Amino acid sequence: MIKEKSGVWQSWNDNIKYNYKTLYKITSERDLQKVVKESEKIKFFGTKQSSADIASGVETLVDMTTYNKILSYDDDAMTITAQSGVILGDLLEAIESKGWCIPCLPDINTITLGGALATGTHGTSGKLLSEYVTECSIVFADGTLKRITAEDPLIDAVRVSLGVLGVLSEITFKCEPIYTLHVKEGPENDSEWLPKISERLKKHDFLRILWLPHTDNGYVIIGDKIDPDAEITENLGPKYLKHRRTASKVLYKYSHVYPWMTAIANKILFKAFFSSKKEHKGSLYQATVTKSRGSTIELSEWTIGLDKFPEVFEELKAEINKWSNKSFIHIPMDVRFIQKDSSWLSYAHSEDMVTMGCVSRNAATADTYEAFKSIEKVFLKYGGKPHWGKRFAAKDAELTKIYSKWEDFKVLRKELDPTNKFLNPYLAKIFNEK
Numbered sequence: 001m002i003k004e005k006s007g008v009w010q011s012w013n014d015n016i017k018y019n020y021k022t023l024y025k026i027t028s029e030r031d032l033q034k035v036v037k038e039s040e041k042i043k044f045f046g047t048k049q050s051s052a053d054i055a056s057g058v059e060t061l062v063d064m065t066t067y068n069k070i071l072s073y074d075d076d077a078m079t080i081t082a083q084s085g086v087i088l089g090d091l092l093e094a095i096e097s098k099g100w101c102i103p104c105l106p107d108i109n110t111i112t113l114g115g116a117l118a119t120g121t122h123g124t125s126g127k128l129l130s131e132y133v134t135e136c137s138i139v140f141a142d143g144t145l146k147r148i149t150a151e152d153p154l155i156d157a158v159r160v161s162l163g164v165l166g167v168l169s170e171i172t173f174k175c176e177p178i179y180t181l182h183v184k185e186g187p188e189n190d191s192e193w194l195p196k197i198s199e200r201l202k203k204h205d206f207l208r209i210l211w212l213p214h215t216d217n218g219y220v221i222i223g224d225k226i227d228p229d230a231e232i233t234e235n236l237g238p239k240y241l242k243h244r245r246t247a248s249k250v251l252y253k254y255s256h257v258y259p260w261m262t263a264i265a266n267k268i269l270f271k272a273f274f275s276s277k278k279e280h281k282g283s284l285y286q287a288t289v290t291k292s293r294g295s296t297i298e299l300s301e302w303t304i305g306l307d308k309f310p311e312v313f314e315e316l317k318a319e320i321n322k323w324s325n326k327s328f329i330h331i332p333m334d335v336r337f338i339q340k341d342s343s344w345l346s347y348a349h350s351e352d353m354v355t356m357g358c359v360s361r362n363a364a365t366a367d368t369y370e371a372f373k374s375i376e377k378v379f380l381k382y383g384g385k386p387h388w389g390k391r392f393a394a395k396d397a398e399l400t401k402i403y404s405k406w407e408d409f410k411v412l413r414k415e416l417d418p419t420n421k422f423l424n425p426y427l428a429k430i431f432n433e434k
């Protein structure tokens with residue numbers, strides 16, 4: 001174990017900064033138990049890619065990225081066990097090399113497994129990543145270690161637990177045989193894609209819509225499982241498409257000063273980067289997960305029941321199209337679909353959900369980005385839930401209304417961490433604690 005004295009902790013996009021007194025880099029479960037037991041307040045972090053202020057802010061920190069080994073495979077059960085600081089991309093490559101897959105993946109591979117699970121990270125057309133966990137070990141505030149299986153009553157609380165019940169240590173995932181996805185992408189008017197959601201979810205194995213605010217269009221991505229040897233007419237679109245993120249950055253450069261410029265920039269970006277069709281095939285990981293991003297961003301994301309989505313969408317669209325407010329939204333708003341589960345703090349607890357992302361391409365000026373406030377207002381009105389790892393302002397008073405298990409989670413948290421060892425100032429406000 002390495003112990004470093006005093007320094008500055010910075011989130012990946014520099015928006016959150018804290019001084020710390022001690023930073024541990026751990027490599028074993030025993031180290032983890034020891035530092036947790038001996039610290040009065042402690043936070044543990046992965047690759048610091050959350051926009052929410054949940055990973056630092058106390059004197060003692062643990063960098064989990066050195067706790068990153070793949071530990072074992074069970075060929076019969078098709079499971080893989082890894083330490084929680086493993087980078088998702090490394091885990092997925094190991095899984096693919098066995099001819100397996102996890103059937104629902106987020107659009108990022110640089111996060112840690114522990115960070116992803118803690119914040120309810122998800123993809124589309126499947127369940128949250130945490131729902132594929134069959135067993136895990138967790139270090140509680142008193143330093144004790146508990147193994148939790150899928151049958152343990154604690155599992156529904158632990159799967160998505162914001163790092164406040166304990167530190168996830170070793171994690172076992174249930175995998176499935178790898179499959180090939182035939183992906184077709186292209187633009188569609190809002191009046192076309194919106195009414196087709198339910199039908200497409202039944203018909204296709206993968207559905208994601210990149211909504212393009214201020215253009216009346218979405219960019220629809222559909223995937224179907226095919227025989228890996230099936231021939232398709234590959235079309236990756238014009239070569240310049242790879243410059244989309246750089247072009248966005250340039251076009252949005254002054255959009256925090258003149259928000260209306262966003263509407264014009266979006267129309268240009270739509271014509272240049274979202275008006276052609278594409279067709280390709282590959283595994284879910286290879287064909288749909290972004291492997292590199294040119295620059296940092298700031299994110300929020302809200303979730304709403306599938307049946308309520310069309311109404312919420314129309315209200316949001318009307319709201320942001322009013323030139324009187326300043327909620328011009330950068331391209332794209334990512335619309336994805338998650339299947340219901342039973343985890344207490346999952347967005348999809350007991351209900352199939354639609355998630356809608358909101359991005360600011362200027363991370364440094366995110367505090368002035370009115371869109372984050374507008375989307376929160378509209379979604380909260382309908383009982384929508386915020387992504388735990390992204391930016392939102394709601395606290396205990398709002399969260400208790402939208403999560404049926406919120407109060408149960410609070411009681412359990414207090415039982416497992418009576419001295420609030422795992423709460424930083426942001427989380428203390430979320431849980432209405434000192």
Ligand SMILES: Cc1cc2nc3c(=O)[nH]c(=O)nc-3n(C[C@H](O)[C@H](O)[C@H](O)COP(=O)(O)OP(=O)(O)OC[C@H]3O[C@@H](n4cnc5c(N)ncnc54)[C@H](O)[C@@H]3O)c2cc1C
Pocket residue numbers: 043044045046047048049050051054055064084085105106107108110111112113114115116117118119120121122123162163164166167168169293297299387389390
């Ligand atoms: C570009 C980008 C794309 C993204 N795409 C998606 C997406 O497609 N879908 C989606 O749902 N989200 C997405 N996210 C959000 C992201 O998945 C989460 O913010 C995730 O938590 C980041 O992981 P991390 O390793 O950086 O965790 P950190 O930000 O470092 O930590 C997040 C939380 O996890 C806790 N934590 C870390 N390790 C452990 C552990 N071992 N045990 C318990 N708690 C732990 C920390 O204490 C903290 O509370 C995206 C974020 C970015 C920046």
